[in-house]
Amino acid sequence: MHPEIDTPALVIDLDTVRANVDEMARTAARHGVKLRPHVKTHKMPELARMQLDAGATGVTCAKLGEAEIMADAGIDDILLAFPIWGEPKLRRLAALRERARVRVSLDSPDVAAGLARLGGTPVEVLVEVDTGQHRLGRPPGRPTADLVAEIAAIPGIDVAGLLTLAGHAYHSRTERELAETARREGTDLIATAELCARDGIELREISVGCTPTARHVAGVAGVTEIRPGTYIFNDTAMMRLGVATEQTTAARVLTTVVGRPTAERVVLDAGTKSLTSDGSGSPGWIRAAGLPHLRMDFLNEEHGVALLDPESPAELPVGTRLQLIPSHACSVVNLFDHAYGVENGQVTKELRVAARGAVR
């Protein structure tokens, strides 16, 4: 399997990527909502460009460093879905605003007051709402409507709308529970926007959705924008939630068997420094593509220890190559400087993970 590259390596099936990108673009178009994919998953301007070419209206970034790299590549419509605080970041944001249309999400008047000092055209912000993840934001309804009013009163700030991330959807146990979480994510925001309208503040953007909820929430009347990220690559977390299959996972870690100390134990040259600890220990958190008889037991930093079912027809001697489907594609991509792009089963290009490590 891909003898021309050494292991461990990040391998991206670009045919699967194209299919995933097109499918989500069609979903957004069918529901008449804008698609603003989160680039944290791939961190590559060329894949952001593919998403835009397929119909996305802009991109979402988590950190300024990611946004700067996307702007360097000519991408000019960016949602920075993170509260920007402190002089160094505000200076960078001011420079970024000269190159791109930038919206920023936040959940406090403190952060808004910093943004207001940027001057120039009013800074468009989305107010983050806590629809159940308990990260940033106040609960929907009156608490958020009051916050919106407070922020909208700050000169230099233009509250464009509301934003949420239903991260708690990742804990859904059934398709039905996932759909219900997604529906509530949308309806909670719509109801809150109606309260804001009664307060005299008309919001024009209702921005929602991670990959698990995107396809469900896109259909809620009033939602204007979805922001899935992981869908471009998928991973075992998406498989577990029923929104991906092994066939739609596009980012995999190519690994080699380096030890077979017992008939059962298969030691691989990929550990947490290639796969992260995300999802560690949950059933099937890392899968070997096409090898249902192999179960990951534990990861050390540079070793993966898997157990082979005695029923397995495959023997997996030292030197065998496998493709591992990670638990969380986004953080795995962040471990590699380069990935290998595969088309028609052949490695055709090297892709630079341009925004790897851009945590600031």
Add this chain to the structure above:
Amino acid sequence: MHPEIDTPALVIDLDTVRANVDEMARTAARHGVKLRPHVKTHKMPELARMQLDAGATGVTCAKLGEAEIMADAGIDDILLAFPIWGEPKLRRLAALRERARVRVSLDSPDVAAGLARLGGTPVEVLVEVDTGQHRLGRPPGRPTADLVAEIAAIPGIDVAGLLTLAGHAYHSRTERELAETARREGTDLIATAELCARDGIELREISVGCTPTARHVAGVAGVTEIRPGTYIFNDTAMMRLGVATEQTTAARVLTTVVGRPTAERVVLDAGTKSLTSDGSGSPGWIRAAGLPHLRMDFLNEEHGVALLDPESPAELPVGTRLQLIPSHACSVVNLFDHAYGVENGQVTKELRVAARGAVR
């Protein structure tokens, strides 16, 4: 706190590093064992040099890429504690052997046969023994002695000794349990080496120990070398095991409060892309230095969500800076291109994480 650098950032207290390096060097000297620190923790040639200057006899690396970077910096005695397999890696190993004395660990005749093809002076190998971690290696005693005999019979291979990593020591619940695991790690290897001697194979190296077991196993008669890594920085895992304190943790993530959505909830600008998911959810897996009233709740990729005890005297408004002690220093360092070195409480230098991402 360090206003001259932006967050999140990796900050390394070099005064603490020096104290940690000296303490372990003294421990090794007191017991008359060699110290071969694992560089995976810091990935920086200048810190490897500090360890060598303090008395280490060489370094341990997990991957060829790390070893090449250490050799580039003039380090010429390297244990590559990983089975090297496949032509590209064998070619690199051959080149590395022209610049440094290199030993390689392994647990199979298959891997040894590959190394034997390198030619030149016999390749010195350490045979890995499974003293309870259940990763690479056969159990101590006859199974390993037979493996040693098989490998020693391969022309071009020189079995220098035995190697183990008591990774299972990380699960110890008491100091006594840890000490017992360490003692057994040493005695199991000594007993195995005696079997090998009776088979006519004299082994000259008994190489053991991670940071938790190093200080205990160094005193076992017959042990020749210890290979701790984490001790240079320490982390909350070492604190939990009783081999470090908050004061001896040297690598921390400087972070800023970016949201205070409720009186209890404190949202930080450092998530798994600065801290990894290692140890996630175990009690106190990430600690805020000097802030016992703050408890990490969960991490997303770019957000840390912590909960503040109502008893806390600190209010932690947006903009407050904190230092987070990670669960696992080694994998956190691997997320950053640069770290900031602190001496006497002041940032005095930028350190490049030269071997970051060197997974091949």
